Every structure is written in structure tokens, then in C-alpha cells.
Amino acid sequence: MATLAGLAGLIRALFAAAGRARCPGCGTEIRALGALQVADRLAGLPEGTRLLVLAPMGDRGPGTPAGQVLGDLQKDGFSRVRVSGRVVRVEDLLEDPAGAVPAGADLEAVVDRVVLRPGLFNRLADSLALAFRLGGGRLRVAVEPPGGPPEEHAFSEDARCPGCGAAFPPLTPALFAAGGEGEKAGLPLPLARYVRHVTLGPWTYPEVMAWPLATAGERLAELRARLGTSSPADLPIRPALRLVDELLERVASLVEAGLGHLGLDRPAPTLAAGELQRLRLAGALGRRLTGVLYILDEPTAGLHPADHPGLQRMLARLAADGNTVLVVEHDLDLLREVHHLVELGPGAGPDGGRLLYAGPPGGLKDAPQSVTAPYLLGKSRLRRLRRNAPRGRIRLRRAEARNLAGIDVEIPLGALVCITGVSGAGKSALVEEELRPRLSAWLRGEGGGVEIEGGPAPERLLAVDQRPLGGGALSTPASVIGVFTPLRHLFARTPEARRRGYGPGYFSLNRKGGRCERCRGRGRLALELGALPPLPYPCDLCHGRRYNRDALEIRYRGLTMADVLDLTAGQAADFFRRIPPVRAPLEAMERLGLGYLPIGQPVPTLSGGEAQRLRLAVELAREAARPTLFVFDEPTRGLHQVDIQRLLDVFDDLLDRGHTLVLVEQAPEVLALADWVIELGPGPGPAGGRLGAARPPASVAGAGGPTGPHLARALEAVDTAR
Numbered sequence: 002m003a004t005l006a007g008l009a010g011l012i013r014a015l016f017a018a019a020g021r022a023r024c025p026g027c028g029t030e031i032r033a034l035g036a037l038q039v040a041d042r043l044a045g046l047p048e049g050t051r052l053l054v055l056a057p058m059g060d061r062g063p064g065t066p067a068g069q070v071l072g073d074l075q076k077d078g079f080s081r082v083r084v085s086g087r088v089v090r091v092e093d094l095l096e097d098p099a100g101a102v103p104a105g106a107d108l109e110a111v112v113d114r115v116v117l118r119p120g121l122f123n124r125l126a127d128s129l130a131l132a133f134r135l136g137g138g139r140l141r142v143a144v145e146p147p148g149g150p151p152e153e154h155a156f157s158e159d160a161r162c163p164g165c166g167a168a169f170p171p172l173t174p175a176l177f178a179a180g181g182e183g184e185k186a187g188l189p190l191p192l193a194r195y196v197r198h199v200t201l202g203p204w205t206y207p208e209v210m211a212w213p214l215a216t217a218g219e220r221l222a223e224l225r226a227r228l229g230t231s232s233p234a235d236l237p238i239r240p241a242l243r244l245v246d247e248l249l250e251r252v253a254s255l256v257e258a259g260l261g262h263l264g265l266d267r268p269a270p271t272l273a274a275g276e277l278q279r280l281r282l283a284g285a286l287g288r289r290l291t292g293v294l295y296i297l298d299e300p301t302a303g304l305h306p307a308d309h310p311g312l313q314r315m316l317a318r319l320a321a322d323g324n325t326v327l328v329v330e331h332d333l334d335l336l337r338e339v340h341h342l343v344e345l346g347p348g349a350g351p352d353g354g355r356l357l358y359a360g361p362p363g364g365l366k367d368a369p370q371s372v373t374a375p376y377l378l379g380k381s382r383l384r385r386l387r388r389n390a391p392r393g394r395i396r397l398r399r400a401e402a403r404n405l406a407g408i409d410v411e412i413p414l415g416a417l418v419c420i421t422g423v424s425g426a427g428k429s430a431l432v433e434e435e436l437r438p439r440l441s442a443w444l445r446g447e448g449g450g451v452e453i454e455g456g457p458a459p460e461r462l463l464a465v466d467q468r469p470l471g472g473g474a475l476s477t478p479a480s481v482i483g484v485f486t487p488l489r490h491l492f493a494r495t496p497e498a499r500r501r502g503y504g505p506g507y508f509s510l511n512r513k514g515g516r517c518e519r520c521r522g523r524g525r526l527a528l529e530l531g532a533l534p535p536l537p538y539p540c541d542l543c544h545g546r547r548y549n550r551d552a553l554e555i556r557y558r559g560l561t562m563a564d565v566l567d568l569t570a571g572q573a574a575d576f577f578r579r580i581p582p583v584r585a586p587l588e589a590m591e592r593l594g595l596g597y598l599p600i601g602q603p604v605p606t607l608s609g610g611e612a613q614r615l616r617l618a619v620e621l622a623r624e625a626a627r628p629t630l631f632v633f634d635e636p637t638r639g640l641h642q643v644d645i646q647r648l649l650d651v652f653d654d655l656l657d658r659g660h661t662l663v664l665v666e667q668a669p670e671v672l673a674l675a676d677w678v679i680e681l682g683p684g685p686g687p688a689g690g691r692l693g694a695a696r697p698p699a700s701v702a703g704a705g706g707p708t709g710p711h712l713a714r715a716l717e718a719v720d721t722a723r
């Protein structure tokens with residue numbers, strides 16, 4: 002699986018270049034390097050360093066007389082050898098070889114003598130290759146840095162354990178890809194153990210891959226310092242240093258993109274949409290392209306305000322590099338920073354589609370028709386002019402899912418509660434893996450997971466999120482919100498329908514009757530294109546109207562059922578204003594800013610935000626529901642200020658009915674208007690999971706957490722009950 006920005010590939014290459022392998026059997030270090038790799042390391046030593054390249058001659062076969070070895074060397078053109086650490090001329094030894102090289106003495110051929118200066122790399126590599134051949138896969142290099150103490154380094158070409166002789170393959174990136182990921186490795190066990198015990202500094206490959214990006218930069222810098230120090234055991238490793246530098250740069254840009262909470266090994270397909278978008282952005286910055294048009298949809302979605310400046314810098318740098326950056330965005334801070342701002346509106350759907358403003362943000366003050374300007378200029382402010390004093394509470398003890406540090410959390414009942422914190426701080430762990438399962442169990446009578454004091458004690462738990470609504474292609478807002486059934490009864494009660502014997506079921510899209518059988522009520526057909534996704538087109542029999550000729554002859558106050566399904570929620574609420582079971586749910590849609598949505602639009606085509614608000618409209622339309630704990634995941638994501646205000650008003654309506662609202666939320670303005678703020682953190686991943694503050698927003702603002710300063714500023718920008 003693809004990981005973040007190709008980081009895994011770089012790390013594998015780094016381990017292959019600079020990792021230290023140990024024999025899993027006896028623990029002895031194994032160093033296997035080719036001539037080019039050795040040359041690369043040596044070439045990184047200071048200019049003027051003297052090198053002596055030596056081939057050990059100890060393994061020339063048992064019983065081979067020293068005289069024969071020396072004679073062969075002379076014939077091959079070698080004039081010097083080293084005997085027990087002393088360099089001598091071969092011809093001086095040939096008179097008495099047995100005396101000059103006694104049994105047990107260390108005999109090495111001097112393959113080359115080099116004083117390091119630029120331009121010597123190829124000669125050095127050739128000499129090292131020759132020394133490996135002569136030395137049967139092993140060589141030694143005596144190093145004398147200018148002014149430094151002499152050192153000796155031994156290198157081995159094949160990865161054979163010097164301790165027990167076991168053979169291992171050389172370290173390659175592919176070996177780490179296959180064997181580095183633990184028990185699911187596709188390698189035989191001894192080989193997998195060998196790979197997993199390769200170290201880089203103090204770390205193994207699985208350990209490095211588990212680093213969160215936020216701390217990876219620091220550790221890579223530490224690794225760079227270690228690799229950069231020349232010691233008898235470690236020659237400077239230039240290719241490894243280049244890899245570390247590349248990693249440092251990419252990690253820094255990912256952290257700047259607000260992705261510091263992710264691990265290096267995080268597979269890209271598991272990222273949230275906003276994270277993926279910022280990941281691509283960081284990648285684009287790294288490639289330094291120019292002349293590209295980037296289109297971004299809500300890049301601030303799910304991003305803690307502390308990470309906004311990083312995002313803004315990235316966008317500004319892309320533009321400064323000679324690119325065009327087009328952003329669909331509602332975040333006011335971002336809108337103030339852009340070069341050119343285009344506002345469409347004024348409303349949604351049929352009420353929108355007109356150009357309200359185009360120009361620099363500064364010119365908005367002279368654009369009276371702008372809907373955004375009043376908010377941008379601070380003339381209109383989000384408001385919630387009341388506080389709901391919490392009466393009871395839900396207590397969760399020892400929440401420890403994922404990174405949560407066994408915290409005790411209290412959630413006030415009958416109030417608007419926001420759970421906040423930087424990305425990865427543990428917000429969704431608390432809500433999805435602690436609060437929801439524990440409360441569900443409590444509601445089923447399997448208590449213990451939560452303690453509830455006072456009221457209103459929830460009798461129901463409902464998650465209102467942005468997941469697509471189910472129901473398939475025949476599902477519409479009309480059916481989701483429960484007005485399609487009363488509409489079918491209305492049509493069945495018309496005189497013509499009664500005369501023909503058409504009951505409410507006749508107008509269903511789910512079964513045979515009045516629906517078009519060519520498209521089976523979908524109004525669309527799909528052209529199969531083999532490997533490509535099917536191409537939808539309007540049904541050629543009903544022309545998208547979904548009903549057959551007979552059904553379309555039935556009219557209610559002049560409209561066919563197909564006409565009714567083409568109405569927007571707002572138009573339909575007006576048309577059916579005398580029919581409360583139809584009007585009320587449609588008005589709930591209008592209150593949530595969905596008045597523009599055609600009530601027959603197939604549900605799979607709704608956006609996440611529309612799906613979430615439609616779910617909420619269902620609840621709003623429900624009369625006298627039992628006390629419910631609603632859980633929202635960033636309900637204001639992608640909403641204009643006007644729609645955020647609508648949502649806040651609806652929240653108060655729900656609170657009036659005795660419900661409790663728990664929001665996972667990043668927007669400081671919404672936090673400022675909540676009754677209670679729970680901040681998790683302070684950092685992402687292992688640096689988070691603790692309870693920062695749990696109190697009314699005004700006192701969280703001064704509590705010193707990462708949210709504090711943003712909340713303090715937001716409290717100045719909204720109208721609250723004081």
C-alpha cells in the first residue's frame with residue numbers, strides 16, 4: 002500500500018544504505034558493502050586523508066608457503082605488502098620469506114595508496130574492487146586523517162556472519178519492504194528476524210516506521226548527527242545523509258500541512274479527505290512545479306486552528322512558485338488572505354448561481370450585495386444569546402481507547418458540548434470508541450460503562466454524521482424525511498385515482514404499478530462501458546420522470562407526482578402548506594438551509610454536509626422525541642456562516658426539547674458559543690490523549706491549551722450570552 006508521500010521508500014533505502022545488521026543466531030555484527038559503497042564512504046573523509054587499501058592474504062589455502070604468495074603478488078604487479086602492521090617492499094622479503102613472514106603473521110597486499118582529493122572516486126572504487134577480489138571478499142583500509150589519529154576499517158563484500166559463518170542476503174530496500182512489517186512478513190522466519198533486527202542508530206525499521214511525523218523530524222535530525230560523526234566504527238555515510246536530508250524536508254512539509262499526527266507507516270488510503278488533500282499539497286510543494294492550476298475543496302476541513310497558518314503558508318508558496326491556486330473555502334481567516342475572491346450566491350440552488358463579487362478581499366466593503374462581507378468585516382457575527390446550565394452529567398471513567406491516557410471525562414446533559422483538540426489528540430477515540438459504545442450498552446440495560454447523574458438522562462443515542470445516506474438510487478429527500486408516504490396518499494385520494502383504483506402503493510417507486518418499468522422508477526439508465534464506470538443518461542421512455550403515462554395523468558392541484566418530486570423543499574413546503582404532515586418536515590429542511598434541495602433528488606448524489614443536515618431535519622421534524630444524546634462530527638464543516646447560524650438556532654431548538662448535543666468540533670467560533678468545551682491534547686498521538694480542560698468556553702480560553710488563544714479571539718468575534 003502506498004504510504005505518505007513515498008516516505009517508506011526513502012526509509013527502506015536509508016536502512017539498506019546505513020543499517021547495521023546483526024546475526025540473529027549469535028548477535029555478531031554483519032557488515033556487507035560493495036566496492037562502490039565503501040568508496041562512497043571513504044570519499045566523504047576530509048581532503049588530505051591518507052588511505053592504504055589492503056587485501057588480506059591469510060586465506061590463500063592451508064600450507065601455501067609464504068614465498069609462493071609473495072612471488073605471485075610480485076608477478077601480478079604488487080610491490081608492497083604489510084606484515085603484522087608494517088609496510089615493506091615485496092622484493093626485500095623474497096630472500097627469506099619464511100623468516101620474514103612467520104606462521105601466524107598477518108600478511109596483507111598493499112593494493113593502493115591514496116591521498117584524498119576531489120576526482121579520485123573512480124580510482125578508489127577500482128582499487129577497492131581489486132582488493133575485494135584479491136582478499137576473497139574482504140579488505141581493510143588504513144586511514145590517516147590530516148592531524149587525526151590513524152584508524153583501521155574492515156569491510157566484507159558478502160553478508161556472512163564473521164561469528165558463526167551463517168550467510169545472509171545483502172540489505173536492499175526490497176528486503177525491508179518484504180520483511181520489515183512484522184509477523185505478516187512474506188519472508189521465511191529467520192530472514193524476517195534478520196531484517197527486523199537491523200538498526201539505524203538505536204532504532205529498528207519497524208520502530209522508525211511507527212514514528213509520528215510530529216516527532217520524526219527531531220529524531221531524523223538526531224540520526225543525521227550520529228551518521229555525520231566519523232568514528233572508528235562509522236565512516237561518514239554520504240548516500241545515507243542525502244536520504245536523511247530528503248526525509249527531513251518531506252517530513253517538515255507534511256507537518257506544516259497539519260499532518261504531524263500521522264505515523265510514517267500510515268497507508269494513504271486510510272486518510273480523511275482533508276488530510277489526503279493536504280498530503281497532495283505537500284507533495285506538490287516538494288516537486289517545485291510551476292504553471293500548475295491547483296483546485297482545492299475545503300482544505301481547512303478538520304484542521305485545528307493551530308495548523309491553519311501552516312496551510313496558508315503552503316498555499317502562498319505554491320502561488321509564489323508561479324502556480325494558480327483555486328480554493329473553495331468558507332474559512333474567514335483564509336478568505337482575508339487571498340489575492341482574489343469570487344463570491345457566488347446569494348442563496349443556494351435556484352436562489353444562487355449569480356456573481357456577487359469578484360476582486361481583492363479589501364473591495365468587499367463596497368459590495369452591498371455580498372452575503373459574506375458582513376461576516377468578513379465583523380458586522381454580522383455568529384450569535385447564541387443563551388447558555389444552558391448543565392443539570393446532570395454522564396461520567397466515563399478510565400477512557401483508554403487508542404491514545405487516551407485512562408482519563409475520567411464528564412459530559413454535561415441538556416447542553417451544547419464541544420470536544421476539541423488538535424488532529425490526532427484523541428477526539429474520535431473518546432466519542433467513537435468510548436462514549437458511543439458505553440452509552441449504547443447502558444441504554445440496552447448493560448450498564449457499568451457510564452454513570453449518569455441528574456437529567457435529562459438520554460433514552461436514545463443518535464450519530465448525525467456526514468456519511469452518505471443509505472437507501473439506494475430510489476431513496477430521495479422526500480422518502481428520507483417521511484413526506485413521500487403522505488404524498489402518495491394525497492394522490493391516491495384524488496377523484497381520478499379513486500376511479501381507476503390506484504392506491505398509495507401504485508405511486509411507489511419500489512414496486513410495479515405506476516412507475517416506469519424501463520428504468521424501474523430511477524429515471525435514469527446506465528450505459529455499460531466495460532472497464533470504465535457506467536455512464537448514466539436519462540431514461541428514454543419516461544425522460545427522467547420515473548412514472549408511466551397512466552400515473553402521470555393523475556394530478557393533485559394541477560401537479561403530477563413527477564412535478565412534485567421536482568419541487569425544491571422550499572417550494573413544496575409552500576405548495577403543501579395546508580397539509581401539516583408534509584409541510585412540517587419540509588420546513589425543518591428549510592430551517593437547516595436545505596430549502597433549495599429538490600425533494601426527488603436521488604440521495605446518493607447529496608454531499609456529506611447535505612446528508613448530515615437531512616438527518617438532522619428528520620430529527621427536528623419528529624414530535625416529542627425521547628431525550629436523545631446527539632453526536633455530531635464537525636457539523637459546521639463546509640458551511641457558510643449563514644448556514645452555521647441556522648444550525649446553531651436548530652441546536653437551541655433541540656436543547657429546548659431536552660436533548661443533549663455532543664460535537665467533535667474545531668471551529669473556534671462554534672466552541673465560543675458552546676455551553677461546555679472539553680479539550681483533549683495537548684499534542685497528537687502519544688503526545689495527546691489527556692484531558693486539557695473541561696469547562697465553559699470563556700475559562701478554556703485562558704487555560705493555556707493549544708485551543709486557548711484561538712478561542713479567546715473567537716470569543717471577541719461572536720455574540721454570546723454574558
Ligand SMILES: [Zn+2]
Pocket residue numbers: 024025026027028029162163164165166167
Ligand atoms: Zn552468527
Ligand SMILES: [Zn+2]
Pocket residue numbers: 517518519520521522523524525540541542543544545546547548
Ligand atoms: Zn423511465
